[in-house]
Amino acid sequence: MTMLWLCLRFPHLAREAIAGHQADPRVQREALERLAAWAYQWSSLISCAADEPLLWLELGASCMLFDGHAALLARIEAELVQLGYSHICALAPSPTAAALLTRASGQRQVLTRTQLRQRLDCLPLHLLALPASTLAALHASGLRRIGQLLELPAAAIARRFEPETQLYLQRLCAQASDPRPAWRLSETYRARCEFGSDVRTSTALLFPLQRLLLEFQGYLRARDCSVQRFTLEFEHYRHPVSRMSIGLSAAGRDAAQFLILVRERLHSLLLPAPVNALRLQALEFTSPAIVQADLFGSDAQPLQQLQRLLDRLHARLGESSVHALQRHADHRPERGWRLAAPQAAAASCDHSAAPDTDAPARPCWLLPEAMAIDAPPELLRGPERIESGWWDQDDVRRDYYLARTGEGAQVWVFRDRRDGAWYLQGLWA
Numbered sequence: 001m002t003m004l005w006l007c008l009r010f011p012h013l014a015r016e017a018i019a020g021h022q023a024d025p026r027v028q029r030e031a032l033e034r035l036a037a038w039a040y041q042w043s044s045l046i047s048c049a050a051d052e053p054l055l056w057l058e059l060g061a062s063c064m065l066f067d068g069h070a071a072l073l074a075r076i077e078a079e080l081v082q083l084g085y086s087h088i089c090a091l092a093p094s095p096t097a098a099a100l101l102t103r104a105s106g107q108r109q110v111l112t113r114t115q116l117r118q119r120l121d122c123l124p125l126h127l128l129a130l131p132a133s134t135l136a137a138l139h140a141s142g143l144r145r146i147g148q149l150l151e152l153p154a155a156a157i158a159r160r161f162e163p164e165t166q167l168y169l170q171r172l173c174a175q176a177s178d179p180r181p182a183w184r185l186s187e188t189y190r191a192r193c194e195f196g197s198d199v200r201t202s203t204a205l206l207f208p209l210q211r212l213l214l215e216f217q218g219y220l221r222a223r224d225c226s227v228q229r230f231t232l233e234f235e236h237y238r239h240p241v242s243r244m245s246i247g248l249s250a251a252g253r254d255a256a257q258f259l260i261l262v263r264e265r266l267h268s269l270l271l272p273a274p275v276n277a278l279r280l281q282a283l284e285f286t287s288p289a290i291v292q293a294d295l296f297g298s299d300a301q302p303l304q305q306l307q308r309l310l311d312r313l314h315a316r317l318g319e320s321s322v323h324a325l326q327r328h329a330d331h332r333p334e335r336g337w338r339l340a341a342p343q344a345a346a347a348s349c350d351h352s353a354a355p356d357t358d359a360p361a362r363p364c365w366l367l368p369e370a371m372a373i374d375a376p377p378e379l380l381r382g383p384e385r386i387e388s389g390w391w392d393q394d395d396v397r398r399d400y401y402l403a404r405t406g407e408g409a410q411v412w413v414f415r416d417r418r419d420g421a422w423y424l425q426g427l428w429a
Helices: 025-039 069-083 095-101 113-121 132-140 146-150 154-160 163-172 203-223 255-268 302-317 342-348
Strands: 005-009 046-048 054-058 088-092 189-199 227-236 239-252 275-282 324-327 337-340 365-373 378-388 396-404 410-416 422-427
Touching: 005 069, 005 095, 025 046, 025 054, 025 069, 025 189, 025 203, 054 095, 069 088, 069 203, 088 095, 095 113, 095 163, 113 146, 154 163, 189 203, 203 227, 203 255, 203 275, 239 255, 378 410
Parallel strands: none
Antiparallel strands: 005 054, 005 088, 046 054, 189 275, 227 239, 227 275, 324 337, 365 422, 378 396, 396 410, 410 422
């Protein structure tokens, strides 16, 4: 399989990493590391330059997965624009050639060695990544174009210059092995951004947050996983760090969904001081939740929409304000349920279990407290005896019936076996 290298050059990376930040090698390196994690979704072979804002992706193995190199390159560039980084892309059979083409004007996509050789012929000599003394000697020899240098015998170049010069030219033309140190994806995700000046409003945090979340989305795609909880930390000068935990009712990896939840939380977040740095951290991941499309192409989305609604309610009202009902193992109807977090309630439901057709009917509406009534005029079904609660000093002994009132409504009643009184427990709609 022919290797095809994409080189991404970010000419203003240090300044654009966070708007308003002065150029800083450390900031540039951190931004390049985040971009490498983002780029892993497109290729399993990523390499970063040690001293330049350059990123290489080997796309030869990925093109068929994304409908060819043109479609793949268009998707990569579209997401880079969304991230807000100015960039130059070049595609070539060797990483050395791809890096050189990012500094050249005109065509920057060559797919074969023949095309590469033709493209190099007319390029100026100063684009070569050779020592200044070597370039000066070549210029003094009357050479002006790369093609003129490549036409010289290899032995003559080896005699005149260091062996590294000939090796560089061979790698440039994809005629020699051109290994690059592979960048490895971390098992956990941590990203940090510094601000050039203090941020005093939550609205101003949305732009850097959007970029961080898009980069995080790329990391999740690269690992083919989802996240159910991640943490945002806001650093302040001379104040403790402010933390905000974002939880989802179902694991996800959509940056737009993350941003909606973060925006809801920011409305109610009181920052003790201006923010000078921002961190995003995720330590635990799960398998992605895949929504299967039906025969007619529409996604099975009702459950997904409900989960997103719950997430927004959590973010806006707080996790302690949103609950679900969960079954509880107790025969007493008023104790057969409890409030639980929606995630816990969903996890406890066994959706694969077959319904129990022999189970007695239960009304959906139970009264907060059983109400004393006269004996019902008509009993339709029963009795169903429930004796329970002796262990917690709330012993009950009841005979339950399905009954009909004088108005014709069906109700669920019981007769207390200790004193013979009748009580209304539930109603059918």
